[in-house]
Amino acid sequence: IRETFEETFEAASKHFEELSAQLFPGGGGRLRLVTEVPATQAVLGGEGEASAEVESADADEFDELTGDEPQFGVEIEITPAGKTMKRLSLLSGGEKSMTAIAFLFAVFLAKPCPFYILDEVEAALDDLNLGRFLDLLRTYRDRAQFIVVTHQRRTMEAADALYGVTMAGDGVSKVVSRRLGPEELEEAAA
Amino acid sequence: IRETFEETFEAASKHFEELSAQLFPGGGGRLRLVTEVPATQAVLGGEGEASAEVESADADEFDELTGDEPQFGVEIEITPAGKTMKRLSLLSGGEKSMTAIAFLFAVFLAKPCPFYILDEVEAALDDLNLGRFLDLLRTYRDRAQFIVVTHQRRTMEAADALYGVTMAGDGVSKVVSRRLGPEELEEAAA
Amino acid sequence: MKGFKSFPDRTALEFAPGVSVVVGPNGSGKSNVTDAVLWAMGEQSPLAVRGQSMQDVIFAGGHGRQAARSAEVELVFDNADGGLPVPSAEVSVLRRLDRNGEGEYRLNGARCRMSDILEILSDSGLGKEGHSVVGQGRVEAIVTSKPRDRRLLIEEAA
Amino acid sequence: MKGFKSFPDRTALEFAPGVSVVVGPNGSGKSNVTDAVLWAMGEQSPLAVRGQSMQDVIFAGGHGRQAARSAEVELVFDNADGGLPVPSAEVSVLRRLDRNGEGEYRLNGARCRMSDILEILSDSGLGKEGHSVVGQGRVEAIVTSKPRDRRLLIEEAA
Numbered sequence A, B: 001i002r003e004t005f006e007e008t009f010e011a012a013s014k015h016f017e018e019l020s021a022q023l024f025p026g027g028g029g030r031l032r033l034v035t036e037v038p039a040t041q042a043v044l045g046g047e048g049e050a051s052a053e054v055e056s057a058d059a060d061e062f063d064e065l066t067g068d069e070p071q072f073g074v075e076i077e078i079t080p081a082g083k084t085m086k087r088l089s090l091l092s093g094g095e096k097s098m099t100a101i102a103f104l105f106a107v108f109l110a111k112p113c114p115f116y117i118l119d120e121v122e123a124a125l126d127d128l129n130l131g132r133f134l135d136l137l138r139t140y141r142d143r144a145q146f147i148v149v150t151h152q153r154r155t156m157e158a159a160d161a162l163y164g165v166t167m168a169g170d171g172v173s174k175v176v177s178r179r180l181g182p183e184e185l186e187e188a189a190a
Numbered sequence C, D: 001m002k003g004f005k006s007f008p009d010r011t012a013l014e015f016a017p018g019v020s021v022v023v024g025p026n027g028s029g030k031s032n033v034t035d036a037v038l039w040a041m042g043e044q045s046p047l048a049v050r051g052q053s054m055q056d057v058i059f060a061g062g063h064g065r066q067a068a069r070s071a072e073v074e075l076v077f078d079n080a081d082g083g084l085p086v087p088s089a090e091v092s093v094l095r096r097l098d099r100n101g102e103g104e105y106r107l108n109g110a111r112c113r114m115s116d117i118l119e120i121l122s123d124s125g126l127g128k129e130g131h132s133v134v135g136q137g138r139v140e141a142i143v144t145s146k147p148r149d150r151r152l153l154i155e156e157a158a
Ligand SMILES: Nc1ncnc2c1ncn2[C@@H]1O[C@H](COP(=O)(O)OP(=O)(O)OP(=O)(O)O)[C@@H](O)[C@H]1O
Pocket: A165, A171, B080, B083, B086, B090, B091, B092, B093, B094, B095, B124, C004, C005, C006, C024, C025, C026, C027, C028, C029, C030, C031, C032, C033, C056, C057, C058, C059, C060, C061, C136
């Protein structure tokens, strides 16, 4: 059941626009296809200059890697509320995490995998953003298996099942698991 | 007031042994000087084999960088409680953070800087380890200025002064600060 | 898994549908579970599972426990919906590695090549880019990576 | 600081002795303060302050705010104990950068070279290794770095 890159990218783009508006209320974002071609610096699907310049540093490296074949890349643009769109690198830790989460879920909605493992992906999020991330999990929990490793109490509260890992004094890990009904969750999170 | 590298390393090593025993109760750690010399793989200050082998991958790179001059490095060994000493890379996120914190404070105790800025260094720590980190801050707060950026309530509770940063809808940051008496802290952390 | 990192004894984890949350103290073994899944799916770089050589994933011993001689991880997928191109209701992917560096892959118990495993998994987007597994401290990588890496990620999902 | 990242207007932060805790929502500007201190101390790599070119640290404008033409950060140290080799009770280190890439350093108001600043700071261990400033997501770097980088760190403190 393989779709082409173009079809998946189209769908992921559309979902990314919706998700970034949801995760950055008052702001937004989008995905953009860019081509890194040494001489012509062409850009597909959007305004060319800023991104062409960004890729030119890679141009020589590309020549060696791919010969004459133009290479596609996916550029991410994010505009948090009230800010002008700037370099991705300048975003804060929490903003970068939210952007990555938006991207991951956008690809998921375009073409779901049967399971996802998310190891402490919410470590940098403040309370407001953590809530937005947990809402995503709650919204899509029936469409895939989400295995989330965390230290955060609120993330535990979103669980359908809880897996407790402990290590004894001999360096051996042990796992204990429980499916959770609502009352049990309150007790576990206490 | 410059000491030699040897003097500072000696002091830092001693502090690191104490701190790692404190931060990894039931475990321990130490610093070791290693020399990366292409042909002879000599190791100073301790058992040689494991580390010499670790450095051999760097040997060729060293030849180019430094010619014939042997390069020193500082190797960190950490043994969390109940485990055998293994590669640093295999340590968990929280264990790596605690190791880095032990190293930083060991160097601080050997040769204090006037201030330290710690930006979300406790993000990977569980409750128990967070407590140990905060105890370190409380112990040494009179010997240097510690500026700590955090999202965690318990870290806020350790503050002598609190600085709140906010951003308005125009992308402009604003700072409000308060020195804290004990009653005020309880209210701020609520 | 058995003999993998901090799991010397055979440990079975069954994940229910929906959101499964894994909790525990620092260093207890949570991310080792993440590494196990990534490894069983064919991860080739020891660095991706925090090792320097691939044998680092074999249980190295602890107080009163001897080191293991091999590591083994088996992933069992529910294939009732036929999502994987294998004619069985359950698909088992197994990877094993010995201390002397000898390893093997098994599909439903039968020895196969790693490329066979990768091919089976890639149909569901579970390929070598491994984008469905986000390791600890790795979430920001999507944002700091090069545009063409993200494209590879989408291609794999496609 | 003034014109630095998300601080277009002159903002003064006075840090008391002991533990000062900086809090606020994601993206509010906390790490920008960390960047400002690192930058004023002579950081040469734009990547260390999350930029691609050094001009990235100049306020780029927001809704209803125009971009700034320069960025300036001043650090004022209490030198009552004579810890810094400068004959004044307070030592001011200032760094400024224009959009066209022209920059300057000032020590107690007088123009100087970056190397002068580095020399003054290095006595207190505040050198270009910058080990006293641990950036966001950077704490594990001490553990993942090469042994000789840690030696450089100790040398700088010495
Ligand atoms: N081959 C091995 N044999 C035995 N123990 C190992 C092996 N590899 C790793 N470990 C141990 O497993 C521990 C790391 O476990 P893991 O990374 O899963 O912790 P974690 O639960 O994710 O913790 P954190 O919350 O800090 O991220 C380390 O203490 C490490 O020494």
